[in-house]
Amino acid sequence: MPDVHSQNAVIRELERQIAELEKSAETDASREELDRLRAQLEAVQKPSSGGPKDAWDRVLLARHPQRPYTLDYIHFLFTDFTELHGDRRFGDDPSIVCGLARFEGRPVMVIGQQKGRDTKQKLFRNFGMPKPEGYRKALRVMQLAAKFRVPIITMIDTPGAYPGIGAEERGQAEAIAYNLKEIPKLPVPILVIIHGEGGSGGALAIAIGDRVLMSENAVYSVISPESCSSILWRDWDHKQDAARGLKLTAQDLLGLGIVDALVPEPPGGAHDDPAYAAELLRPHIATSLKELSTLSEGDLIRRRHEKLRSLATYVVER
């Protein structure tokens, strides 16, 4: 069963985490986490509405503590999920889950970042921030899928790649870079679903594919609005402006040609009805897989390279 908590339990848990953090020493990082938790509390307490949403509203929805996470979608949409662990080099990173499964009877390889709900799970999943071994595990199972001609589905939901000493020592940058170069070579259809937070390179490292779907309230950006505000405005108060300026919503990215299709969510957001959110996603996956499976391996790779070559070409010669 998906571990979606009841409203009150979530509020109590958030309040407890905020109180805990308020007691600890004040650093920029704890302040950012505190800001995040307070915003989540605000989002939970706010009544859902189907009305128009500002970019910042969508950031809050994308981070909503009751939003379905990757394993929830896997539970609703796939059968026979068989989790595969480890990068065969260093370890297993629980912030990325991988496994074989069936989608409407057909074998697929599912890969996605996974966040945790309570404090224990959050720590276990490292807040959904993968380390190099996570990205290497993802590529390993993608290559496994390619060997047996199983289509790949990636599910994106991460604040970003983990910035820590161990991650740097083991080559966080190299792990991401290597994925970006190797994934385009795989001779199987790759479907990317950005359903939560698309946090910069940490998201992109498993978000290269033939077709990119994005949930209505998901966000995808090169930097978090908070960090953008602190670097460009030199304070924490312009995160709303930064969110608007970064053009990080699904609608914006569809317009910029970075995303291929937008997946609708239940009126108040995916957290309102996770099972329904998954059902809204189902036909998009079915159509995309069907379309992509008609292409020959050569065409698939050629088309993918053409698409990547023309991606985000916003230049002018003068």
Added chain:
Amino acid sequence: MTWFKKEKKALETPQEKRVQTEGLWSKCEGCKVILWKKDLDANFQCCPKCGFHFKIGSRARLEMLFDEGEYTEHDARLFSTDPLGFKDTKPYSERLKKAEKQTGLSDALLTGEGRVGGKPLIVCAMEFSFIGGSMGAAVGEKITRAIDRCIAQKLPLVIVSCSGGARMMEGAISLMQMAKISAGLARLDEIRKPFISVLADPTTGGVTASYAMLGDLNIAEPGALIGFAGPRVIEQTIRQKLPEGFQRSEFLLAHGMIDAIVPRKELKGFIARSMNLLGAWENH
């Protein structure tokens, strides 16, 4: 008439200060020794006392690497369209114009085609003084075009990185350049012409997490800061001080992330020699 009068003087910007101290002498950031600029020029902008490598511009970099300092520039007039119409404390379009005026470049990268040891190749060098050497649509397209040219003409490639990472003001467009360039390098693999990535101080963020770490050879200048996350971000996340030398070239070498550390004055020789050993110009 007042006895004391406060003279109203305009606020000096750090930039004006820099101009005032600019002269014949320079202070080494490594050993703090005062150096005669001509000595620095003669030593590839490296401190003759401690070997500290000063940052150098992209033009100086190309002149240093190509035979007789001669090269043909490509895509010199390729500009970003400011796709998001971004504005923070001032419009991004103004930042672009200012950087263009200061550097004489269209964006943070210079592409040159020329010869090293008599053999043809393409070299791209990043320009740190252009918005921190950050990568947006123009840098991404210039590198991808350089890769396309290498494939069409069967030429080896060198990219000298010096960058804070992806450019915030172009949002996800900047992020997509990482994917575009890396996929381009996968195409370059097929013609089996070497790509040497040179990492200069600093190389971080989305640049490290794409082409800078994807060289057939990754080589770094001594003492360069190289990493995915910046040291400040890591310190804030883990809430402790970072060890001395963390994320420097020597640290990366010890952790198996780069092939070699090459001092600047040996860089050209290293590139020519390893390109030859890899057969870069055989059957050309």
